[in-house]
Amino acid sequence: MDRMTLLSPTGHLGFTPIETGSFYAGVARRPDALIADSGSCDIGPYPLGADVQHSPLDWQRHDLEVMLVESRRLGVPMIIGSAADTGSNRGVDLFVRLTEEIAARRALPPFRLAAVSAEVDRDDLLARLRHARVSGLAGRPDLTPDIVERTDHIVAMMGVEPILAALDGGADVIICGRSCDDAIYAALPLRAGFPRAQAFFAGKILECASLCAEPFMAKETVLGTVSAEGVEFEPMHPQQRCTPASVAGHTLYEREDAYGHALPGGALDLRECVYEQVDERRTRVRGARWIEHPVYTVKLEGAGKVGERAIAFVAIRDPMAIAELETVLGWARRKVWERHGTPEKGAYELFLHIYGRDGVMGEWEPRRDFRAHEVGVVVEAVAPTQEQAMDIAALAQRNVFFARFPGARGTAGVAALPFDEVLPARPGYTWTINHLLPLSDPLELFPIRYIDVGAPVPAGGKH
Numbered sequence: 001m002d003r004m005t006l007l008s009p010t011g012h013l014g015f016t017p018i019e020t021g022s023f024y025a026g027v028a029r030r031p032d033a034l035i036a037d038s039g040s041c042d043i044g045p046y047p048l049g050a051d052v053q054h055s056p057l058d059w060q061r062h063d064l065e066v067m068l069v070e071s072r073r074l075g076v077p078m079i080i081g082s083a084a085d086t087g088s089n090r091g092v093d094l095f096v097r098l099t100e101e102i103a104a105r106r107a108l109p110p111f112r113l114a115a116v117s118a119e120v121d122r123d124d125l126l127a128r129l130r131h132a133r134v135s136g137l138a139g140r141p142d143l144t145p146d147i148v149e150r151t152d153h154i155v156a157m158m159g160v161e162p163i164l165a166a167l168d169g170g171a172d173v174i175i176c177g178r179s180c181d182d183a184i185y186a187a188l189p190l191r192a193g194f195p196r197a198q199a200f201f202a203g204k205i206l207e208c209a210s211l212c213a214e215p216f217m218a219k220e221t222v223l224g225t226v227s228a229e230g231v232e233f234e235p236m237h238p239q240q241r242c243t244p245a246s247v248a249g250h251t252l253y254e255r256e257d258a259y260g261h262a263l264p265g266g267a268l269d270l271r272e273c274v275y276e277q278v279d280e281r282r283t284r285v286r287g288a289r290w291i292e293h294p295v296y297t298v299k300l301e302g303a304g305k306v307g308e309r310a311i312a313f314v315a316i317r318d319p320m321a322i323a324e325l326e327t328v329l330g331w332a333r334r335k336v337w338e339r340h341g342t343p344e345k346g347a348y349e350l351f352l353h354i355y356g357r358d359g360v361m362g363e364w365e366p367r368r369d370f371r372a373h374e375v376g377v378v379v380e381a382v383a384p385t386q387e388q389a390m391d392i393a394a395l396a397q398r399n400v401f402f403a404r405f406p407g408a409r410g411t412a413g414v415a416a417l418p419f420d421e422v423l424p425a426r427p428g429y430t431w432t433i434n435h436l437l438p439l440s441d442p443l444e445l446f447p448i449r450y451i452d453v454g455a456p457v458p459a460g461g462k463h
Contacts, residue, residue, distance in 0.1 A: 001192045002227060006185055007031035009067065009221040011208035013038035013080060014053075014060035018067075019219050022210075022236035026221040027070045029236075033188050034071045036063070037181045037207055039082025039091070041301065041431075047086050049152045049303030049429035053094070054085040064095065065102045068173065072108045079163060079174045079184050087155050087178025089119045095175045096451065103453050110454035111173060114166035117447050118177025120154040120300065125437075134435045137299070143435045151302040151432040159264030159298065160199075161442035163187035169450060177446070178301065180264055181207035189226045197290040200268055202231045204261060205250055205285075212250040213240040230286030232278060242283040244275035264299075265442065266292045295438050298445065302433030307348070309425040310389040312379040312397035314415045321414040322375060324405040325354070328414065329377075332399040336392055348383035349428075350392055352400075377415075382428040394422045 009023045013036040027034075038060070047054040064080070071078035084091030096115050103111070125148055128134070134143035148154075155178035164187050166174045176184060182203030189199035202224045205212045210220035213235040221236040233242040251270055252258055261268040272287040321328050329352050340346040356375035358365035377400055381392035401413040408414065439445065 001032075003225055004033075004189050004192050004194065004227075005029065005031040005223055005225045006188065006202065006206060007034045007221060007223055008036065008185070008206040008209045009034070010036050010063065010219050011211060012040055012055075012085075013063045013067075014055035014085070015040075016219055017059050018063045019221070019237075020066060022221040023066060024070075025238075026223055026236040027074070029223060030074060031076065031223060033077045033079065034067050034074075035079045035081075035185050035188075035206070036067060036209075037081045037179070037184060038095075039085050039087045039178060043085060045303035045429040045431045046426060048088065048155065048301065049305055050427065051086070051088050051090050051153050053091065060084065060095075061098050061102070064098050065106070068099060068102055069106055069108070071173070072103075072111060077167065077172060077174065077188065079176070079187070081176045081179035081181060081184035083175050083177060086153075087118050087157075087176065088153055089117055089177065092117055092175055092177050099173060099175065100451070100453055108454060110452060112170050113173045113175065113451045113453050114169060114171035115449050115451065116158065116162045116166055116174065116176045117449075118155050118158050118179070118445065120156050120445060122148055122151065122154065125154060125300075128437065132438050134300070134437050137434045137436060140434055143300075143433065147432055148302075151304040152429075154300060154302040154433060156437065156445045157264070157299040157301065158446045159183045159296075159442055160187040160190055162446035162448060164191055165443060166448050167191055169448065171450065173453075180299075182261075182263060185224070194226050195290070196266070197268060197288040198226050198231055200261075200263055200290065201270075201273075201285065201288040202226050204268065205231070205233055205247060208250065208253065210235055210237065210240060211253065212247050213237075213242045214246040215240065230276075230284045232282055232284040234282045241281040244277055244283050247283045247285060248273075248275050265296045266290055296440075296442055297436040297438050298442075300433050300435045300437050301431070303429045304432040306428040306430050307382045307384050308386040308389045309428045310381050310383075310386070310393040310422050311425050312393045312422045313417075313419050314377040314379065314397050314400045315374065315418055316377065316400070316415045317374045318414045319373070320407050320409065321403070321405065322372060324407065325357070325375065327405040328400060328403040329354075331403040331405070332396045335399040336395050339395060340388070340392060346383075348381065348388065348392055350396060351378075351380040351382075352396065353378040353380065380425075386424055390422050390424065397422065 185203030186199035383389040
């Protein structure tokens with residue numbers, strides 16, 4: 001092939017339903033594959049740790065159906081990465097079941113499905129730790145057995161090799177466990193003989209679909225075309241366009257290094273990239289280079305339970321209370337300490353999220369010139385039991401209301417309780433593992449099983 005076109009309809013399948021207008025416009029261009037990622041760390045550690053899905057089942061079913069029906073009509077591969085938000089075995093099994101149900105209900109012709117698992121057994125990982133260093137990312141220390149023991153679920157982020165193996169096994173539809181977002185797009189261009197740098201650069205830009213275009217519109221479809229000239233990007237929504245600025249801007253998305261992009265087995269060097277406007281709506285990029293790493297590594301993600309949670313809400317409009325906000329919050333914290341001890345002694349956590357000041361950015365908020373006429377305080381408590389978490393959250397909420405501070409004039413509290421109740425929340429989980437595991441074989445953690453969907457069952461037996 002001298003050109004390959006990949007359709008990307010969403011940056012997270014099921015997170016909100018695919019916008020079908022631009023999707024069908026992209027399908028009309030007869031792409032060579034339909035590809036979508038379905039997982040992210042952005043949703044926090046709870047879904048992986050608890051092994052539950054984050055996105056509504058109906059939305060996931062919707063997105064799978066529109067993609068599956070059109071991929072089978074076109075006769076091109078469909079590849080889904082990080083199934084059901086986390087890419088655990090549960091997620092892969094769920095998407096396999098949904099795919100089979102959709103195929104039966106829509107009476108689709110038979111096709112071969114490959115399910116690629118990515119969940120890592122804790123005992124297997126502990127055994128690997130005895131022979132290999134598993135280095136931490138983002139400042140974390142090396143992985144140790146006690147960290148593994150505190151982890152409920154672990155997944156490994158696969159590269160292109162398991163996907164290539166599934167394609168070689170005759171798969172028409174591939175449901176992957178946790179995957180490198182770029183890899184699910186890079187596999188087919190690599191298999192067609194395109195350079196590794198171009199294949200992975202296509203994946204880097206396409207993995208979030210229309211976030212590489214302007215103006216901002218999420219969940220719209222984008223086409224990426226890999227050729228000898230480079231990689232070309234074109235949005236399918238008529239009011240969007242891919243420009244050098246929008247595409248180059250997306251290379252910075254979720255990046256610590258503006259010029260380097262680490263991947264399983266190597267990295268992209270983006271220093272020599274050239275961004276060219278092809279026409280009003282298309283941009284072509286060339287110049288990315290692939291740097292092979294001497295040791296093949298995959299990223300591990302793991303999450304473990306911390307405790308039970310409860311939340312409450314307080315709103316403050318009193319200007320004197322806002323001026324003495326730290327005193328107000330300090331009063332609430334001390335009242336919790338009096339009853340439950342300090343967090344270190346009581347084995348609990350209390351968070352007071354201040355919306356209107358730094359509720360989004362926290363300590364990273366660069367603006368310290370805090371001026372607001374009202375603030376909202378979200379109280380979050382994490383404790384060993386739900387009863388204790390509810391008690392801590394209620395105590396903090398009500399003592400914001402009753403706080404004492406210099407200059408206070410009111411006699412009936414300084415805050416409003418729009419929702420005068422404490423709500424039980426889902427359990428608290430934390431990211432325990434964010435590490436690089438060296439592999440001698442890129443396939444060793446990612447078993448593949450094949451299912452012939454819609455194939456006739458032999459008389460008197462099973463497939």
